[in-house]
Amino acid sequence: MLRCMYCHRPMNIPKRVLEELWPRIEAAGQPHVDLTCPRCGRVNKVSIETLRKRLGVPRARNQGDA
Numbered sequence: 001m002l003r004c005m006y007c008h009r010p011m012n013i014p015k016r017v018l019e020e021l022w023p024r025i026e027a028a029g030q031p032h033v034d035l036t037c038p039r040c041g042r043v044n045k046v047s048i049e050t051l052r053k054r055l056g057v058p059r060a061r062n063q064g065d066a
C-alpha cells in the first residue's frame with residue numbers, strides 16, 4: 001500500500017494507472033517518481049523500487065546493480 005507521507009492516508013492509485021505510468025517512469029531513469037496524493041494534493045516522491053515491487057515488474061537489465 002502506498003501511503004502519503006504528508007497526510008498519512010493510503011493513496012489508492014489503481015494498479016492499472018501505475019501500469020500505464022510505468023513506461024514513462026522507467027524511461028525517465030529517475031530513482032523516484034512524483035505521485036500526487038488524491039486527498040491532500042501534495043506530491044510524494046515514491047521510490048521506483050517500491051513501484052516495481054508493487055507492479056511485479058522485473059528489474060531492467062540495463063540498470064544493473066547500481
Ligand SMILES: [Zn+2]
Pocket residue numbers: 004005006007008009037038039040041042
Ligand atoms: Zn496526502
